[in-house]
Amino acid sequence: MYDVQRIITDILGLLHLTDISHFLIPQIGVGGGVEAKEHVELMPLIKSTLIFLAGIGTVLGLGLALAAKKYSVKIDPKVEQVKDVLAHAHCGACGYAGCEQYAEAVVCKPDVPPNLCIPGGERTCEAVALITGKKALAREPDFARIMCQGDWNRAVKKFKYEGIQDCRAVILAGGGDKACRYGCLGYGTCSRVCPFDAITMTYNHLPYVDITKCTGCRKCETACPTKVIEVLPASRQVIVTCHSKDKGGETKKNCQVGCIACGICAKVCPFDAPSVEKNLSRIDLDKCKVCGLCVLKCPTNAITDFIPHRSKAFVLDNCIGCRICTKVCPVNAPSGEQKELHVIDQTKCIGCGICTAKCPVQAIDGTFNVAEVIAAAAKKKAKAA
């Protein structure tokens, strides 16, 4: 019996303990201020707490709801749709800060064309045009071109650089370790900034652009400290790949493949595309017909032909023997008498495609530009008819 009584008193004692209003409630702030109260009335405290919390919750909630209502920004559902079809590379090639900004601009502004997303390509362009109701115009792709061929074997170095292996760091050390201060430094900054892995470094430290991956987003162009990367339209495939503005002799000393501004390219070009300015030849891309003649004649091989393989021209049976091809050919490859089938000397032909373009009956085949020429002729015919 005694035990039961003791247990009951113990339990009552415990219950007594749970009444916290007998205890001091210390209030410790982060800053160290300690407030303690002798006695706390529990019920009014709970009441005011609940009222206060409910009140502040209501005020904040109502305030936010009102703000959301009053300051609501209508977002066109098209923006969301356009955003979904974009490439999401956030490369900035479109000229906007990111994909979201471009999506908004293309939906809201009537003069923003739908073909600006370069990584997205043609399909994205069509999809964006469909959503926004704009006309899709396929855009000629741009590719990054390295305007230097002076790899570490062919270009002279003025000192041995030991340090951080990044062009942006190298340029700080006396303008780079190459004797030519215009050329590619070859420490691969462009290959690291490329979001599409299109640039790889070759074994002799020159970047190689894989044009199947390059989208022309210009990230490498901005990152390159010597500004030796240019982003050019894809069809412009004959380019002076040198940026050296040094005098000819100096360039020759510094690099085996630099442009020495001899002007031979300007002389041989049938279309007057190259011109020498400030000790550097530059091909006017609008005049250039990518015939590749200058590539062969350049004494330092400073001009690069990006057409991988130039197939040679041959004459088809519908040749009328007009002798025009023999006159326009820069290397005298075609021969033949008037009104007879001509032949093109395969050993002489360089595949420049000039005769293909000039032939009045499209009787020359085999060069890189055949499809283009035939399409143009068909268009002309259709127009005439």
Added chain:
Amino acid sequence: MDFSKLFELVIAASLINNFVFTRFLGLCIFFGVSKKMETAVGMSITFTAVMMISAALSWLIFNYVMVPLEITFLKIIVFIGIVAGFVQASDTIMRKVSPGLYYKLGIYLALISTNCIILAVPLINAGEHYSFIESLAFAFGSGIGFALALVIMASIREKLELADVPAPFKGLPIAFVVTGLIALAFTGFSGLIKL
């Protein structure tokens, strides 16, 4: 009002008791946005502005509502609510009123609303019984201190990008090491003034 006291508060909050380097608060944002100088500067501006306004708001609520009602023990919950509500409201309003500013600084607002420095400043203001102006000065000092930390860290990390860091230390680990070293340097400020 004692101007020198305010100045001391600003110095104390920004240098001596720098939130990042001596109290080690707000590290997630600190490491998150200190990769680039541009974002660091944007974050610093937004952060200081939000900090001052939320300190003022919570000071008013604390001293005019919570102290009379004797419910100061609720301050953590209430301050979180006030700050989050204010940030959300300013986010909504800014989007409408000045979209340009919203695109520049709006992305940081969401990060700020749950930041612990933003909560710590009103709490310290309450705990130390600062006056209204003093709380503002303290909030300003803390904002400047955070901005300083972000700018220092961003400039170092931009250089670190180019450095030859051992593979296991690349990225966040080396950033932590650097932060520790700067924190050591910041201990040099202690004893600058006596509060």
